[in-house]
Amino acid sequence: xxxxxxxVLALLFFALSIxxxxxxxxxxxxxxxxxxxxxxxxxCASSVRIFGYxxxxxxxxxxxxxxxxMQRIPEGxxxxxxxxxxxxxxxxxxxxxxxxSWLFNPADQNLPLILAxxxxxxxxxNTRGTRFSRRHKYLSPNQxxxxxxxxxxxxxxxxxxxxxxxxGLTGQKIHYLGHSLGTLIGFASFSExxxxxxxxxxxxxxxxxxxxHMTTVLGDIAAKSFLAEATAIIGVAEFNPKSGLVGNFIKxxxxxxxxxxxxxxxxxxxxxxxxxASTIDLFLANEPQSTSxxxxxxxxxxxxxxxxxxxxxxxxxxxxxxxxxxxxxxYNISAIPHDLPLFFSYGGLDCLADVSDVRFLIxxxxxxxxxxxxxxxxxxxxxxxxxxxxxxxxxxxxxxATFFKRQV
Numbered sequence: 001x002x003x004x005x006x007x008v009l010a011l012l013f014f015a016l017s018i019x020x021x022x023x024x025x026x027x028x029x030x031x032x033x034x035x036x037x038x039x040x041x042x043x044c045a046s047s048v049r050i051f052g053y054x055x056x057x058x059x060x061x062x063x064x065x066x067x068x069x070m071q072r073i074p075e076g077x078x079x080x081x082x083x084x085x086x087x088x089x090x091x092x093x094x095x096x097x098x099x100x101s102w103l104f105n106p107a108d109q110n111l112p113l114i115l116a117x118x119x120x121x122x123x124x125x126n127t128r129g130t131r132f133s134r135r136h137k138y139l140s141p142n143q144x145x146x147x148x149x150x151x152x153x154x155x156x157x158x159x160x161x162x163x164x165x166x167x168g169l170t171g172q173k174i175h176y177l178g179h180s181l182g183t184l185i186g187f188a189s190f191s192e193x194x195x196x197x198x199x200x201x202x203x204x205x206x207x208x209x210x211x212x213h214m215t216t217v218l219g220d221i222a223a224k225s226f227l228a229e230a231t232a233i234i235g236v237a238e239f240n241p242k243s244g245l246v247g248n249f250i251k252x253x254x255x256x257x258x259x260x261x262x263x264x265x266x267x268x269x270x271x272x273x274x275x276x277a278s279t280i281d282l283f284l285a286n287e288p289q290s291t292s293x294x295x296x297x298x299x300x301x302x303x304x305x306x307x308x309x310x311x312x313x314x315x316x317x318x319x320x321x322x323x324x325x326x327x328x329x330x331y332n333i334s335a336i337p338h339d340l341p342l343f344f345s346y347g348g349l350d351c352l353a354d355v356s357d358v359r360f361l362i363x364x365x366x367x368x369x370x371x372x373x374x375x376x377x378x379x380x381x382x383x384x385x386x387x388x389x390x391x392x393x394x395x396x397x398x399x400x401a402t403f404f405k406r407q408v
Contacts, residue, residue, distance in 0.1 A: 038285055042132065043071050043100050043124070051107035052077050053116060060165045061137065062128070062157040069132035070162060071099060071124040076117035077107075086121040087200065088170045089404065090162060094180025094206075094387075095299070096241065096288040098131060099124035101387055104282040109390055111177075111397050118401040121170060125162050125182075127154055129238070130289040147237035150298035150311045151181065155188045163198050173200035175404045179387055180352065181299075183207040187361075188308070188331045190340065201341035201407040203400045205386040206353040209333060209361050211299075212306040240290040271349055272382040274389035283388065308333065333364045343374045343403045345396050347381030374403055 039046040044055035048071065056072040075086070091112055093101050102124065107113045116122045126133045128149065129141075139146040166174055176199060178186045183204040189195050190202065298311045305312075309328040313319050316326035323329055336342075342365065346358040365373055378385075378395055386396060 039100050039131070043069075043098075043103070043126075047100055047103035048073060048113070051110075051113060053107075053113060058165065060161045062161040064153065064157050065137040065139065066128040066133065066157070067135035067137065068128060068158060068161060069126045070165070071112075071126075073112055073116045073122040073124075075121075076119070077113075078117070086119055087175060087404065088121040088123060088166050088172055089115055089175040089177060090123045090125060090166060091115075092125045092159075092176070092178045092182030092186065093127070094178075094182055095295075096291060098126045098133075098287070098289050100286055101283070104279045104286075104388055105390060109393050111387070111392070111400075114393055114397050115401060115404075118405075120175070120401075120404065123162070123166055125158070127158050129291050129295075134290075141238065144237040147292040148294060149292055150295045151185055151188075152298070152310050154181075154185045155192070159185055159189050160194060163195050167198045174198055175200050175407070176202040177205070177400065178202070178207075179205045180208055180383065184209055187333050187336070190336045191331050191333050193335070193337075196337055196340065199340065201343070201404060203343040203345070203403060205345050205396065205400075206350055206383050207344055207346060207358055207361060208353045209308050209331075209364075210306070210357045211303045211352075211354075212357060236293055238290050239293040239296050241288045272384045272389070273349070273380045274385050274391045276390055279388050279390070333361070334367070336365070336368075338368050339372055340368075341372045341403070341407050342368065343376070343400060345376040345378065345386065345399070347383070347385060348377065348379040349382040352383045 042057055044057050048055035053073055054075055056074065058070040058072055060068045060070055062068060091099070091102060093099055102112050103110050112122045112124055128134075129147065134141045136146055141147075163174060176186055178184075183206070186202055186204065187207075187209050190199065294311070301312050302308060308331045310323065310331070312328050313322060319326055319328055344358070344362060346353055346355065348355060350358075362375060376396070376399060381389065381395070386392060389395070
């Protein structure tokens with residue numbers, strides 16, 4: 001069912017009047033079983049040390065003042081060995097989640113712990129706005145200015161701050177692993193050559209850059225009906241799916257479009273093959289995380305415009321002011337160095353990283369050195385299987401570790 005922009009605005013204002021006790025957000029309603037753990041004391045304490053691994057919490061300050069939380073797992077459960085030989089890996093999460101999203105399964109199924117046991121120095125990033133990165137040198141999350149950013153700023157500020165911190169401590173080039181939005185900001189950053197001097201290789205799981213064939217029903221409706229723009233109009237700078245306003249709005253869109261929002265993970269990501277009930281419980285107890293409404297607008301622009309560009313300010317005059325041209329500059333993915341080792345893994349049932357879009361993305365690397373690119377297609381996987389699937393260790397993670405080990 002198509003929803004017009006005016007209809008969405010009407011729904012939004014109607015959502016403001018709903019009794020929150022009668023219409024809680026869809027994600028809240030899903031979490032019916034008691035959560036096993038939450039990250040109240042930090043990701044290291046709740047989700048790494050409990051498995052017997054060492055874990056360090058690090059804070060990194062971006063050039064525009066955001067204080068980002070990172071976790072470091074410096075060694076495997078069996079010990080460190082020669083730390084000088086442990087190559088650093090930065091693992092970057094996707095949209096509306098944080099670093100804990102990699103850690104909901106038992107230890108032998110969690111990617112960061114698997115890589116630590118395989119001999120890597122593992123780092124996890126948490127982008128601005130997520131629960132442990134809601135800090136700034138001068139701004140508060142209660143101020144709209146705190147949320148005045150899109151994934152352009154993750155490219156320009158967050159990733160460089162993380163890379164500089166890791167490189168400064170280890171003195172080594174870094175393996176990068178992204179999922180979903182983590183792949184998008186990686187592609188954009190590497191295309192502008194800003195981090196490639198510190199980069200050893202990159203593994204991209206459920207890679208997104210082009211979203212024109214996205215089949216997730218809720219995401220497609222939200223993008224085409226200007227959901228994020230509608231929330232921005234009434235001054236909602238923080239896009240929090242757990243809050244009364246955005247949660248209620250999601251519920252209304254689901255109802256109007258005939259979507260079963262009691263199965264929101266499948267609605268958003270596709271029919272995941274390999275998630276168990278306890279993992280989903282933990283996910284719903286800890287996620288989703290906030291992002292900026294402006295960031296959601298930028299992602300919606302990517303869906304609607306079918307081009308990977310910087311944020312569009314809505315008029316040629318505003319774009320001229322920010323970029324010196326009428327249209328925002330495009331990110332040229334084909335400019336990524338042709339000798340950068342790349343690993344792609346994508347799923348046949350993924351509704352966000354649609355097969356057609358991923359193949360179009362991979363085609364942008366047709367001039368890449370043929371011995372520097374590996375592509376894996378997992379027919380039965382959808383979007384969340386790559387971060388929470390109980391079979392992901394054997395299907396994907398061991399292949400990632402082997403790929404990284406080849407890059408000496």
